[in-house]
Amino acid sequence: MSGTTIFIIGLIAAALLAVAGVATIAGRRGPAPTSSVGDFDRRAARKDRARRKAEEQAVAAEVTEAETVAPPRAEPDLSDPLLERKEVSTNEYGVTRRKFLNRSLGTLFGIFLGQFALASLAFLWPKLGSGFGTPIAIGKFSDLKSQIEQPDGTSVPLFVAAAQSWVVPFDESSQAGSSFEGLPVVASDGSGTGLMALWQRCVHLGCRVPSCVSSQGFECPCHGSKYNLHGEYEAGPAPRNMDRFAVELDETGELVVLTGEVFQTARTTNKTAAYPQGPFCV
Numbered sequence: 340m341s342g343t344t345i346f347i348i349g350l351i352a353a354a355l356l357a358v359a360g361v362a363t364i365a366g367r368r369g370p371a372p373t374s375s376v377g378d379f380d381r382r383a384a385r386k387d388r389a390r391r392k393a394e395e396q397a398v399a400a401e402v403t404e405a406e407t408v409a410p411p412r413a414e415p416d417l418s419d420p421l422l423e424r425k426e427v428s429t430n431e432y433g434v435t436r437r438k439f440l441n442r443s444l445g446t447l448f449g450i451f452l453g454q455f456a457l458a459s460l461a462f463l464w465p466k467l468g469s470g471f472g473t474p475i476a477i478g479k480f481s482d483l484k485s486q487i488e489q490p491d492g493t494s495v496p497l498f499v500a501a502a503q504s505w506v507v508p509f510d511e512s513s514q515a516g517s518s519f520e521g522l523p524v525v526a527s528d529g530s531g532t533g534l535m536a537l538w539q540r541c542v543h544l545g546c547r548v549p550s551c552v553s554s555q556g557f558e559c560p561c562h563g564s565k566y567n568l569h570g571e572y573e574a575g576p577a578p579r580n581m582d583r584f585a586v587e588l589d590e591t592g593e594l595v596v597l598t599g600e601v602f603q604t605a606r607t608t609n610k611t612a613a614y615p616q617g618p619f620c621v
């Protein structure tokens with residue numbers, strides 16, 4: 340066999356081997372109807388996972404970039420203050436309410452006591468500015484006398500409400516040796532007949548004593564005590580003469596009754612006025 344024949348035979352054998360190898364490789368990679376589907380799904384799944392992962396990474400990158408550019412917004416405070424109250428137990432709640440009621444009652448009682456104390460103080464406090472308890476000018480001495488002394492020689496006591504007084508005439512010559520000697524209870528204009536201010540309050544139990552023109556005295560309707568025109572005790576349960584105030588004439592000729600200066604005098608048999616001079620009123 341020549342070399343050319345061997346070369347041709349070798350070339351044909353190599354060609355056959357090549358065809359066989361190609362056929363083998365093609366058979367391995369060629370898609371079989373059943374297995375090709377499974378191979379395709381796994382690859383597609385891998386591709387799909389890879390694609391989703393790439394998309395997620397892209398989204399994450401965008402979010403990171405957005406967070407880097409814009410600062411995160413502060414979350415609004417949605418907490419409820421009522422829910423932050425301190426919880427109080429039932430026992431503590433009862434004590435608190437009891438304390439509240441006790442303190443309220445104590446406060447009201449204190450206010451009541453304070454008002455009562457102020458009202459009592461206001462009632463008992465002497466009125467030093469004006470009114471009863473202070474010197475009160477009740478009119479011109481001459482005017483007062485003319486109202487009291489009547490043309491028929493009788494006297495009608497003049498009541499002055501502001502001074503709570505009965506103003507009566509008084510013979511100054513009878514003061515010496517009487518219950519009123521040395522007391523500033525007679526105001527005089529030098530005419531010999533002065534004026535005296537008797538407290539209208541009965542010295543027995545405090546009733547207002549009216550005058551009795553007919554008897555020319557004062558007769559208490561409560562228990563029947565009687566006093567003459569100068570307030571001297573005459574009858575009844577009264578323990579002493581009627582009380583009287585200090586009086587004086589001011590520079591203008593007005594009679595001033597010092598209602599803060601009260602003089603008490605004892606019963607006496609040395610009377611300065613006749614009584615009764617007519618029918619009793621009581």
Ligand code: FES
Binds near residue numbers: 541543562575576
């Ligand atoms: S109060 Fe005047 S007699 Fe008793």
